Amino acid sequence: MAMRQTPLTCSGHTRPVVDLAFSGITPYGYFLISACKDGKPMLRQGDTGDWIGTFLGHKGAVWGATLNKDATKAATAAADFTAKVWDAVSGDELMTLAHKHIVKSVDFTQDSNYLLTAGQDKLLRIYDLNKPEAEPKEISGHTSGIKKALWCSEDKQILSADDKTVRLELIKSFETPATINSASLHPEKEFLVAGGEDFKLYKYDYNSGEELESYKGHFGPIHCVRFSPDGELYASGSEDGTLRLWQTVVGKTYGLWKCVLPEEDSGELAKPKISFPETTEEELEEIASENSDSIYSSTPEVKA
Secondary structure (H helix, E strand, O other), X not given: OOOOOOOEEEOOOOOOEEEEEEOXXXXXXXXXXXXXXXXXXXXXXXXXXXXXXXXXXXXXXXXXEEEOOOOOEEEEEEOOOEEEEEEOOOOOEEEEEEOOOOEEEEEEOXXXXXXXXXXXXXXXXXXXXXXXXXXXXXXOOOOOOOOEEEEEOOOOEEEEEOOOOOOOOOOOOOOOOOOEEEEEEOOXXXXXXXXXXXXXXXXXXXXXXXXXXXXXXXXXXEEEEEEOXXXXXXXXXXXXXXXXXEEOOOOOOEOOEEXXXXXXXXXXXXXEEEOOOOOOHHHHXXXXXXXXXXXXXXXXXXXX
C-alpha cells in the first residue's frame, strides 16, 4: 500500500504565486525564492519552506524571480517596468534596471556576472552587473511578449519562449490528462513533475513516460513547479497564493518530514510525521470554505 504524500504548505503571499526558483547547494543548505502578483517576492529555506524575508520595493506584480548559484544575490522581474537585483543576505536592493514594458523573466549566469531579462517588449537584454551604468546588450527577433528566458549550455546559449512553439529537437513527450502550465526535470533525469489547470501535480518516470503518482493539494491552478537542487523535493506555486513542498520519495526522513516506523507487531503502516511551518492543511481548507479570496496568512513585511 502506497504511503500518502503530505506536502508542506507555505503561506504568506496574498495573490497568485507565478514563479519559483531554487539556489544551488550552499554551506547553509539551499534556498527558494517565489514571485507573486502581490509584488512582494519572498525568500525561504529550501528544504523546510521556513520564511526568511521579503524583498520590498516593487510597485507592481512580480512575474519572475531567481537566485544565483550561491544564494548571495536575487533578481526579480515586475509589472512596474523594472527588474531589480538584491543582496539575498541582507535584503538590500542593489540596483534597478529600467525597461520599456512589463518584465517577465530574469536569470543569472553561473558566475553571477550577467543578468538576462525578458518581457512584453519582445526583447532579450543582457546586463553586465559589474558595469551597472553600461547599456545592456539587446537581442531582437521575438514577435510577441517573452514569457521566459534562461541561460543554457553553460551560459553559451539562451532559451526563450513567447508562444506555444518549441523550436528545438524533440527528445521526449508525455501525455497528460489536463493543460500543463509548468514542468520540471529531476536533476538526475529520473523523474519529471508537472502541474496545471486541474490543481494536480503529476510525477512521471522520465525514461518510460509512465505516470507514477498524482496529487491534488492546491485550491487553484498550478503556475510553477521546480525540483530542488538535490532532487529530494519539488516545490509548486499556485493561484491559491501558497507554495507547497512535495517529497520525491514519499516517506523518507528529510527536512521537516519524519518517517516513524511502526512497531513490529502493530500491523500499522509507516507514516510520515510532518510539522507545518505556518498554516496546516485543515486550517487552509476551513479558511478557503469561508472566503475563497483570502486563504492565507500574512508574514511580517520586513526585509530579509
